[in-house]
Amino acid sequence: MTATKTKRRGKTWLKILAIVLAVLVILICALITTVSVVWGNEIATAVSLKQIRARNDAHEDGSVYTMTVKGGFYFDEFIEQGGAESDSELISFITDHITKGLIDMGLTTSDIACSAFTAQTEDGDRVFGRNYDFSKTNTCIVYTDAGNGRHATVSTVDLQFLGIDGDKDVEGLMDRVTCLAAPFAPLDGMNDAGVSCGIFMSYQGEETVPTDVKTDKPDLTSTTMLRLILDYADSVEEAVSLVEKYDLHDSADTSFHYMIADASGKSAILEWTNGTDLTDNDGSKRTLKVIYNDDDAHIGEREGSADYQWITNFILQPGYYESDEQKPGVDRYDHIYEQLSVNDGVIKDMDAAMDILASVGRRDWNNDDSNSITVHSVVYNLTDKTAIWIPNEHYDDPSARVEIKL
Numbered sequence: 474m475t476a477t478k479t480k481r482r483g484k485t486w487l488k489i490l491a492i493v494l495a496v497l498v499i500l501i502c503a504l505i506t507t508v509s510v511v512w513g514n515e516i517a518t519a520v521s522l523k524q525i526r527a528r529n530d531a532h533e534d535g536s537v538y539t540m541t542v543k544g545g546f547y548f549d550e551f552i553e554q555g556g557a558e559s560d561s562e563l564i565s566f567i568t569d570h571i572t573k574g575l576i577d578m579g580l581t582t583s584d585i586a587c588s589a590f591t592a593q594t595e596d597g598d599r600v601f602g603r604n605y606d607f608s609k610t611n612t613c614i615v616y617t618d619a620g621n622g623r624h625a626t627v628s629t630v631d632l633q634f635l636g637i638d639g640d641k642d643v644e645g646l647m648d649r650v651t652c653l654a655a656p657f658a659p660l661d662g663m664n665d666a667g668v669s670c671g672i673f674m675s676y677q678g679e680e681t682v683p684t685d686v687k688t689d690k691p692d693l694t695s696t697t698m699l700r701l702i703l704d705y706a707d708s709v710e711e712a713v714s715l716v717e718k719y720d721l722h723d724s725a726d727t728s729f730h731y732m733i734a735d736a737s738g739k740s741a742i743l744e745w746t747n748g749t750d751l752t753d754n755d756g757s758k759r760t761l762k763v764i765y766n767d768d769d770a771h772i773g774e775r776e777g778s779a780d781y782q783w784i785t786n787f788i789l790q791p792g793y794y795e796s797d798e799q800k801p802g803v804d805r806y807d808h809i810y811e812q813l814s815v816n817d818g819v820i821k822d823m824d825a826a827m828d829i830l831a832s833v834g835r836r837d838w839n840n841d842d843s844n845s846i847t848v849h850s851v852v853y854n855l856t857d858k859t860a861i862w863i864p865n866e867h868y869d870d871p872s873a874r875v876e877i878k879l
Contacts, residue, residue: 514544515571519649522613526864526873528642533846534865535611536642537875538632538652542617546656547571548704549621555691560724563694567654587673588805588833589661589732590783591740591766592813592820598856601669601734602826603661605848606835607631610639612849614862614875615655619665623704627860627877628662629849630655634696658696659703665879666707667736667855672699674786675730675744676801678754683723684745685756693719695729702733709739713763721745723756732784736855740766740782742789749792751799764789775810781818783809805833823861826852827868834866 518540526537547570557563568577589603611632619625633639635651635658643652661671672695677684693701698721706712712733723729734740745759753759770777772789785802787794797803812829813820820826830850851862860877867873 514542514546515650515653517543518546518653519646522643522649522652524642525614525875528611529865532865533609534867535609535632535639535848537864538611538613538643540613540615540652540655542615542656544618545620545623546617546653548623548656548700551657551697552691552701556693556697556719558692558694558720558722560694563657563697567657571653572650586786586802586835587671588783588785588802588809588830589671589673590809590813590826590829591732591734591738591781592818592826592829593738593781594820594822594825594854596822598823598854599667599734599736599738600820600823600826601663601671601732601740601853601855602830602851603671603853604830604833604835604850605629605631605660606846607848608639608846610848611637611643612864613652613655614877615659617656617704624664624666624668624706625879626662626664626703627879628656628659628699628703629851629862630658631660631848634658657700659699660696661851661853662699662703663853663855663858663860663879664703664706665858667858668702668706668708668712668733669735669853669855670699670702670712670731670733671784672696672729672731673784674801675728675788676786677728677746677788678756679751680754681726681728682754682756683726683728684721684759685723686720686745686759687757688720690718690720692722694722695724699731702731706733708737709733709735709741709765713741713743716743717761721761728756730784730788732782734782734855738766738780742782742784744788744790746788746790746793749790751794753788753793762790775814779810779814779818781813783813785809805838808833823852823854823859827861827863831866831868834868836866 521541528536586606613630617626663669702712731743742764744762747753747758766782785806787800834847853860858879862875
């Protein structure tokens, strides 16, 4: 009799254990389903982050990564809410939407010195070349998908601006989560419509004063303005039309201007100024000035006679400076013009465009500032939507070359 009772109790406990295990399995499955629904795109994006080139401290090279962003990364919602007027507002939006408020995220910026130009190859392809000059840092080539009216894009992001130390690699889950903010911080890029854009320091005012326009328009910070162009513009004209709808708020006490180009050969430089000289010290009163490649004779004789454009780190508006000595990057500006003017802006191919970028690479240039490294050089082919991307001036190293196709 006792043995029978023991067997019954054993069976009862087994049934209870089976029920408990079943409930746990259901709860775990429900949790996994919830996580997949809430963070499925974010998880897939974080997993896609891959190191494609290791750091080389002797050459002051940071690591290079690629990342493919799944889903819309909430930029549509960002635009719908009216953008952001400051970095802190942008950080709050990213934290609330990407991590659902569970993990704080950050964005930072610093002084950068860069060069860019547009040109045409002998085959008729339109290209946009850009050097990003700064200091040792990690970079990420970021791909985003088309969807909900957005274009597919490729862009370059300096991970130091996401708060990831340039002296170490991306390590662990938290760094991968931080990288989810990368689509909000592009420095240059191209979309599948053949529109390309880059952002450049402009060092405006007697002491660098950020643009901080105050009207009743919605607001965008520096890099989200670039993201707007990449995601939604089909042409230079459409990019300008989009930009005109927003107030620009430059980030981190610095000032910026932009260059845009498209596959038709049209390009434009966008600057925000107040007045016509270095007393441009009130960023709230600046207004947008658009300099088109076919309507820039007022900028100068060289610019007026050229169908291409080039840019470094000074404002192009006439009379803004008393002398060339006050223009940051004027030496690189003149050198790029000398290279492009040999054949009136026509170059052999994309490699020839990269050669021009190499000729103003900062490691060999006569530097007089802290931006002693060209972190990356990229040539976007706006006609066939391809690109050549080279890190840290390794122009002669085939293993460093990244071939991109949208």
